[in-house]
Amino acid sequence: MSSLTYDLTLAGLSVGSAAALTGIGLVVTYRATGVLNFAHGAIAMVCAYVLRQAVVEWGWPLWVAAPVTLLVVAPGIGVALERFVFRPLAVLGGDPARSLVASIGVFVLLVGGAVLVWGPGARDDVPELPLSADPWGQLAVVLVLAAGVGALTRWGRFGRELRAVVDDRELAVLGGIDADRVAAAGWAFGAFTAGLTGVLLAPYVRLDPYGLPLLVMEVVAVAVAARMRSLPVAVVVALGIGVAQAQLTRLHPSGWAAPLVQAVGANLFVVALLIAALALPGVGTRAPSPAFGAAWVGARTPAGAWPVAAVLFLLPLGFAGSDLHTSVQVPALGVILLSLVVVTGRGGQISLGQAAYAGLGALFTALLAAGRFPGLPRLPELAALAVAVLLVAPLGLLTGWPAIRRHGLALALATFAVGVGVSRFVFAQPYATSGLSLGRPAGFDGDRAYYALELVLLAAALLAVRAARRGRTGRALAAIRDHEPGASAAGVRVPALKLLAFVAGAALAALGGAMLGMGLRAFDADAYDPVRGLLWFAAVVVLGADSTLGALAAAALLVGLDAGARGGVAAALVGLLAALVGRFPSGPYETARTAVRERVRRRGELTPLGTRVQAALATGVPHPTGARARPTPPRWGRPQTTGTTTPQPSQPPTRANPTATDPGRAQAAGATMPGPGRSRAAAGPIASGPGRPPTVAGPTAPAPSSGVRPPVGGRARVWPARRVSSAGPVLAARRLRARYGGFVALDGVDLDVPAGWVTAVVGPNGAGKSTLFHCLAGTLRPVRGRVLLDGRDITRLPAHARTRLGVARSFQELAVFPSLTVAENVRVGAEQGRVGDPGAVERALALFGLAGPVRELPAAGLPTGTLRRVELARAYAGDPRVLLLDEPAAGLDTAEVTALARILRALAADGTALLVVEHDLDLVAGLADVVHVMAAGRIVASGPPDRVLEAAP
Numbered sequence: 001m002s003s004l005t006y007d008l009t010l011a012g013l014s015v016g017s018a019a020a021l022t023g024i025g026l027v028v029t030y031r032a033t034g035v036l037n038f039a040h041g042a043i044a045m046v047c048a049y050v051l052r053q054a055v056v057e058w059g060w061p062l063w064v065a066a067p068v069t070l071l072v073v074a075p076g077i078g079v080a081l082e083r084f085v086f087r088p089l090a091v092l093g094g095d096p097a098r099s100l101v102a103s104i105g106v107f108v109l110l111v112g113g114a115v116l117v118w119g120p121g122a123r124d125d126v127p128e129l130p131l132s133a134d135p136w137g138q139l140a141v142v143l144v145l146a147a148g149v150g151a152l153t154r155w156g157r158f159g160r161e162l163r164a165v166v167d168d169r170e171l172a173v174l175g176g177i178d179a180d181r182v183a184a185a186g187w188a189f190g191a192f193t194a195g196l197t198g199v200l201l202a203p204y205v206r207l208d209p210y211g212l213p214l215l216v217m218e219v220v221a222v223a224v225a226a227r228m229r230s231l232p233v234a235v236v237v238a239l240g241i242g243v244a245q246a247q248l249t250r251l252h253p254s255g256w257a258a259p260l261v262q263a264v265g266a267n268l269f270v271v272a273l274l275i276a277a278l279a280l281p282g283v284g285t286r287a288p289s290p291a292f293g294a295a296w297v298g299a300r301t302p303a304g305a306w307p308v309a310a311v312l313f314l315l316p317l318g319f320a321g322s323d324l325h326t327s328v329q330v331p332a333l334g335v336i337l338l339s340l341v342v343v344t345g346r347g348g349q350i351s352l353g354q355a356a357y358a359g360l361g362a363l364f365t366a367l368l369a370a371g372r373f374p375g376l377p378r379l380p381e382l383a384a385l386a387v388a389v390l391l392v393a394p395l396g397l398l399t400g401w402p403a404i405r406r407h408g409l410a411l412a413l414a415t416f417a418v419g420v421g422v423s424r425f426v427f428a429q430p431y432a433t434s435g436l437s438l439g440r441p442a443g444f445d446g447d448r449a450y451y452a453l454e455l456v457l458l459a460a461a462l463l464a465v466r467a468a469r470r471g472r473t474g475r476a477l478a479a480i481r482d483h484e485p486g487a488s489a490a491g492v493r494v495p496a497l498k499l500l501a502f503v504a505g506a507a508l509a510a511l512g513g514a515m516l517g518m519g520l521r522a523f524d525a526d527a528y529d530p531v532r533g534l535l536w537f538a539a540v541v542v543l544g545a546d547s548t549l550g551a552l553a554a555a556a557l558l559v560g561l562d563a564g565a566r567g568g569v570a571a572a573l574v575g576l577l578a579a580l581v582g583r584f585p586s587g588p589y590e591t592a593r594t595a596v597r598e599r600v601r602r603r604g605e606l607t608p609l610g611t612r613v614q615a616a617l618a619t620g621v622p623h624p625t626g627a628r629a630r631p632t633p634p635r636w637g638r639p640q641t642t643g644t645t646t647p648q649p650s651q652p653p654t655r656a657n658p659t660a661t662d663p664g665r666a667q668a669a670g671a672t673m674p675g676p677g678r679s680r681a682a683a684g685p686i687a688s689g690p691g692r693p694p695t696v697a698g699p700t701a702p703a704p705s706s707g708v709r710p711p712v713g714g715r716a717r718v719w720p721a722r723r724v725s726s727a728g729p730v731l732a733a734r735r736l737r738a739r740y741g742g743f744v745a746l747d748g749v750d751l752d753v754p755a756g757w758v759t760a761v762v763g764p765n766g767a768g769k770s771t772l773f774h775c776l777a778g779t780l781r782p783v784r785g786r787v788l789l790d791g792r793d794i795t796r797l798p799a800h801a802r803t804r805l806g807v808a809r810s811f812q813e814l815a816v817f818p819s820l821t822v823a824e825n826v827r828v829g830a831e832q833g834r835v836g837d838p839g840a841v842e843r844a845l846a847l848f849g850l851a852g853p854v855r856e857l858p859a860a861g862l863p864t865g866t867l868r869r870v871e872l873a874r875a876y877a878g879d880p881r882v883l884l885l886d887e888p889a890a891g892l893d894t895a896e897v898t899a900l901a902r903i904l905r906a907l908a909a910d911g912t913a914l915l916v917v918e919h920d921l922d923l924v925a926g927l928a929d930v931v932h933v934m935a936a937g938r939i940v941a942s943g944p945p946d947r948v949l950e951a952a953p
């Protein structure tokens, strides 16, 4: 027994060493370039083929062929990839989504290329390196490599450069570091380890273009477990899983659990991948992981393309024989690819696991039609198809659930893991592999009749997808894709909608998969291999991820090339395009968009915020519910640099006109109104102190019972109309405490945001302003304290729920939806906001000067000033009670700031409660009714701006 244990341990060490090599390569490449190289396994496969070619076909001695393969070919592939694929992407800004697609493209390209060159069949004559049979030798190589790389990155000059590039590529380049050289070294080394893995593994596994790459990528769990950083962890995990997997082969359980235990034992790396990708947080968060992004929206469908497509899809009805038989695959694949349009193209969620849902659709249909589905009777084919789709749809949660919290790379890994898991644990089981036949529905047995049925199903799927994309849901999905926090701030229920996208995607994929199976008259697990999932994903992205016509074209292209050209051409072509797609951000759509923008600009529609807004303010904009008063003129002018007079009111306040809140009203009420130039002494005591400072309307402040504000710093002002009837502030923070790890960023903050007031929060960098803002907006959960909206505790509500209750926000760095037009951006706010009034769109567009031709332009690339207006208009369209503005003046020129201030004052006069976090003290002085000064996580002073700002640190 002990010798068996020893032998199995040795075998496990051998497998674990190969996995460790992969882990080391993936970690090094990732650290040097920020790219998780999905093509690692494909490079391994190519190197194994190259070694075999040199030794078996060309007769080179192994001692020549192996060094050439490992030290020339493998690093050469790495350097070529860096130079031609990933460097241009890094120059473009290193968008993780583009890099991910490029690496998937390289995977598909290498697999397709290998099929083209060496054919799809498996080879079992790969020469063995002397090392292959020696686990201790392999282990030694792994340890030496890991130690060498570790030492190099820790102490050497390369290590310093690597760390600098990893921290901030641009800064490193400015500091004189050759980032390209570092990246090339990372790629060369990563490819070398891939090559070594390939040539070590190939003699012991089936060498074919699909199997080996997938096998190698299954061990990506090792790198994930090491959080893409730690080489020792990667090595230990790899060796541990290798040995455990070998030992598990000794278990021979009987009963129902036997196949499961055997499957787990044979696929422990896949189990580890599932755990690592689904349970471990934080992979791929080094670089910002935006949603898949508007960059992949692709070309707008040219006019007239649909009739042409319809004719082309009808053509096969006139075909016969093998042509028709092949054509049968196109509508089925089209439906599968439409599922990617929903999930990835529209929803922005990377899904590499659609092949799993397609396969499950086919498998369930076959089992149901054969009467072998547990607990269900035998069903006719069409009914089986429908039930299978219904059964698979909720399984979309397998990838939808991880997508709630994961983005970019982490989501790609999770969906890939689910795809591989389903393939290994469901499709590879005996019941599925033992020739499961799948009949066509009665009356549709012939290819022509079946093709016609497929066209009907495809048309139904198309109509459903197009209807969903055009409507409210489609806009909300696009908003998530373009800017997830922005969508949440607009009121979109992001988690629910993501789940919906994945469930709908799974249902469509299942439908297409079952159609494909019926076309082939069998369930064939190879047709739903995870590698196909990658190919489909790449094909849809290449032809415009958000284009339904693109999906149909991709289906026709893949099936047509597979049938009409040599095997591998389709994959090679799609892979090549996907590898290069990120390099061409300016597609035809972009060009057309630029042209339209130019035309509009020439016609003067994009003048800075100003004339239109002033016109809107002058004429007044009717309120959605009619409840709000006309926006009144601004209450305060910009701060005067000299003198102490404040602008006089155009009209003294009267009871009949309580909204005419302006400084003059305060004067009319007999209060003194110190100007900004007044001395502190003249202005009276400033409400500040080391302890809990008295806030203007803090928890202890008396609730107003009349139309007169409580005296603040010696002055009294009239409360705006809404405030008169309100019993307290609209939004309030009570003893808020927030932490980042052990660091206390907010320490017992009390704040009131009253209706009709502009409340400003200022303070030095790091004071905690943004943290307070996040706690109010719902993007950060405080560890203690409460956030109250009209007295209701909303502390635990997520951001979108707060928006729906009337707490809207803007972002310091703009959060618009670039692929949507200006009007659509605003429409999202109107549809998802508090009131849900579609008419609010026009009012918001008019108020913010966006009602001209600019309304039809995609937001992408519009000037910052215009985009700030778009963001505010979106927030306003939801009819918020409170508007939280994070540095609204950032990036605006003076004229735009002035105009913005006018709008904000008008909104406040209209009864909205505004909270502004702002660095521009001029703006604050001219805009705010009350200013709170923060320092070190506390509010240290509060009061009217003229006094507080004079004394502010």
Ligand SMILES: Nc1ncnc2c1ncn2[C@@H]1O[C@H](COP(=O)(O)OP(=O)(O)OP(=O)(O)O)[C@@H](O)[C@H]1O
Pocket: 740, 743, 745, 763, 764, 765, 766, 767, 768, 769, 770, 771, 772
């Ligand atoms: N995600 C985070 N993790 C750890 N610490 C953080 C994080 N975000 C903020 N901090 C720290 O919390 C403190 C408060 O930060 P916050 O961004 O709220 O300040 P701020 O007043 O908004 O500053 P600024 O004006 O520069 O935006 C700072 O010391 C900051 O370094």
